[in-house]
Amino acid sequence: MTAPKIAVLPDRVADQIAAGEVVERPASVVKELVENALDADAHTIRVEIEDGGRSLIRASDDGHGMSPDDARLALQRHATSKIRSVADLIGVGSFGFRGEALPAIASVSRFELETADGAGGGIRLRVTGGTIEGADPAVRQQGTTVTVRGLFFNTPARRKFLRAPATETRAVSEVLTVLALARPDVAFSLTSDNRSLLDAPAAERLIERIHALWGRDLADTLLPLATRVGGAEVSGFAQRPSQARPAGRKAYVFVRGRPVKDPFLLRAAEAGYRSAIAPRDRPSLLLFLDLPGDAVDVNVHPAKAEVRFRDRIQIEQLVEAGVRRALAPLDAAAPIGTGGGAGPVLEAATWEGTGTIPAGLPTELFAAETPGGRPRGPELLQVFDTYLLFQTEDGVAIVDQHSAHERVLYEQVMRQLTGDGAPAQRLLLPLTLEFTGPELEAIDAHRELLARVGFELEPFSGRTVVVHTAPNPHPRFEAARCLQELVGDLAGGRFGGWANRLERFGATFACRAAIKAGHHLDPEEARELVRRLLAATLPAHDVHGRPTIVQLPKGELERRFGR
Ligand SMILES: Nc1ncnc2c1ncn2[C@@H]1O[C@H](COP(=O)(O)OP(=O)(O)OP(=O)(O)O)[C@@H](O)[C@H]1O
Numbered sequence: 001m002t003a004p005k006i007a008v009l010p011d012r013v014a015d016q017i018a019a020g021e022v023v024e025r026p027a028s029v030v031k032e033l034v035e036n037a038l039d040a041d042a043h044t045i046r047v048e049i050e051d052g053g054r055s056l057i058r059a060s061d062d063g064h065g066m067s068p069d070d071a072r073l074a075l076q077r078h079a080t081s082k083i084r085s086v087a088d089l090i091g092v093g094s095f096g097f098r099g100e101a102l103p104a105i106a107s108v109s110r111f112e113l114e115t116a117d118g119a120g121g122g123i124r125l126r127v128t129g130g131t132i133e134g135a136d137p138a139v140r141q142q143g144t145t146v147t148v149r150g151l152f153f154n155t156p157a158r159r160k161f162l163r164a165p166a167t168e169t170r171a172v173s174e175v176l177t178v179l180a181l182a183r184p185d186v187a188f189s190l191t192s193d194n195r196s197l198l199d200a201p202a203a204e205r206l207i208e209r210i211h212a213l214w215g216r217d218l219a220d221t222l223l224p225l226a227t228r229v230g231g232a233e234v235s236g237f238a239q240r241p242s243q244a245r246p247a248g249r250k251a252y253v254f255v256r257g258r259p260v261k262d263p264f265l266l267r268a269a270e271a272g273y274r275s276a277i278a279p280r281d282r283p284s285l286l287l288f289l290d291l292p293g294d295a296v297d298v299n300v301h302p303a304k305a306e307v308r309f310r311d312r313i314q315i316e317q318l319v320e321a322g323v324r325r326a327l328a329p330l331d332a333a334a335p336i337g338t339g340g341g342a343g344p345v346l347e348a349a350t351w352e353g354t355g356t357i358p359a360g361l362p363t364e365l366f367a368a369e370t371p372g373g374r375p376r377g378p379e380l381l382q383v384f385d386t387y388l389l390f391q392t393e394d395g396v397a398i399v400d401q402h403s404a405h406e407r408v409l410y411e412q413v414m415r416q417l418t419g420d421g422a423p424a425q426r427l428l429l430p431l432t433l434e435f436t437g438p439e440l441e442a443i444d445a446h447r448e449l450l451a452r453v454g455f456e457l458e459p460f461s462g463r464t465v466v467v468h469t470a471p472n473p474h475p476r477f478e479a480a481r482c483l484q485e486l487v488g489d490l491a492g493g494r495f496g497g498w499a500n501r502l503e504r505f506g507a508t509f510a511c512r513a514a515i516k517a518g519h520h521l522d523p524e525e526a527r528e529l530v531r532r533l534l535a536a537t538l539p540a541h542d543v544h545g546r547p548t549i550v551q552l553p554k555g556e557l558e559r560r561f562g563r
């Protein structure tokens with residue numbers, strides 16, 4: 001008889017293996033403890049760490065606590081108060097549901113759990129490497145404090161993987177930041193070696209929490225976002241395109257209140273910025289998705305960092321549309337004021353349905369009809385032959401004529417490129433222009449698109465091309481110069497960051513064909529330009545991510561004049 005080769009692992013070994021998945025580093029311990037505190041309805045959560053969490057991690061909460069019996073149970077594998085059956089997993093609202101975190105953490109540390117549920121006396125349990133070593137009565141207020149010392153003391157291989165204390169501290173701070181964003185109504189604090197790293201009082205609104213975490217400078221660059229389609233809703237904030245930078249952005253996704261890593265949803269959100277942002281800039285994004293519990297599976301990742309959507313495409317479309325809507329209103333234009341600061345922070349409004357022009361956008365301001373022969377809308381003033389000024393409901397709007405025309409032309413040209421093409425004028429005297437070798441290649445590659453925007457070209461001889469027709473986007477349009485600049489850009493890959501070839505071409509054409517700064521506009525032209533800008537889908541941003549309009553709030557004028 002041979003001895004059996006298969007044996008069921010003792011609980012302690014199983015716990016340590018589970019710990020490998022759930023407890024990677026101090027930050028994962030903090031995540032599990034704080035999630036438990038939130039699940040226990042805590043109002044205030046304090047976290048302390050020492051030495052990056054190597055020597056000490058402590059999380060205290062004022063939640064509902066546990067009875068002594070429950071506290072002992074909580075340390076057993078698969079012991080949870082949060083679900084009773086697999087069916088409960090559908091739409092589970094608590095962070096926890098696996099009943100694994102506490103035993104896993106306790107199996108790889110010197111662990112202490114102190115808790116009181118307000119009904120009877122509290123208890124303090126001491127556990128070393130998974131073995132309960134002592135239980136004492138504890139006198140304390142309702143709530144729970146978990147202390148974790150010597151993390152990975154009994155798994156030296158894991159301990160070796162810990163990074164420098166500063167790195168671990170940063171990861172802990174990030175975990176707490178994410179959960180603080182998920183629950184603005186709960187107060188959070190973090191101290192590291194007795195230094196305060198985060199202190200966020202309970203807030204009523206997400207934007208106040210953002211202030212507390214990152215300061216006003218970032219908060220002021222964010223536009224509120226809120227769109228619902230069917231049972232799914234996305235809300236949160238998207239950064240104003242002109243204030244996005246290539247590095248250092250904040251990007252967070254929450255699904256049914258749970259923080260998740262989802263690069264695809266972030267990419268969908270970035271797609272919403274299409275044509276309104278410089279290709280290298282990465283906007284800050286805070287996306288909160290709310291959808292029915294059965295539309296998402298939260299049990300697909302041991303640390304719950306990912307979820308699976310029943311219909312991912314629908315969710316990605318919702319996010320893209322939500323961002324696009326957030327950028328559409330004139331409020332998305334850059335404000336002028338103290339330090340580029342916005343006025344009062346806008347409450348996110350929810351738009352039902354799919355109307356393209358949100359309420360509040362004064363498209364009527366410069367309506368084409370003229371009642372009684374007099375133009376409608378406020379007076380327009382052109383200054384420096386470059387900017388157009390007019391009064392709005394709550395301030396003064398300043399339009400950059402080139403950026404504005406670029407946006408208008410871009411949207412028009414995208415319709416032409418995908419539709420019937422642009423009306424072109426046959427030139428009485430065809431132009432002949434010379435190009436370089438790479439430019440001729442670019443013309444060849446884009447001949448069809450050039451024709452659609454109105455340039456009909458024919459190779460002549462050598463480096464010479466004959467231009468038979470040209471578009472006529474405005475009276476001061478110089479066809480030869482525009483074509484030369486356009487072809488130069490195409491050959492030089494100037495808009496290279498744009499993923500889509502049509503959009504890249506459209507943006508290049510719009511930029512080169514638009515009216516330039518320094519051109520005088522007569523009043524009718526100026527009105528027409530502003531009217532068309534306000535009717536555009538994304539009126540507030542040009543194709544490089546710069547603002548087309550800045551607004552000087554009336555309140556700012558009043559402040560400066562001491563009214
Ligand atoms: N801070 C706390 N306050 C009150 N009860 C707690 C606290 N922490 C843990 N518990 C109780 O202990 C149980 C076990 O916690 P544990 O984190 O191990 O599992 P879980 O939260 O149920 O699931 P998961 O492993 O997914 O986190 C919880 O279900 C809860 O009842």
Ligand SMILES: [Mg+2]
Binds near residue numbers: 032035096097101102
């Ligand atoms: Mg838990």
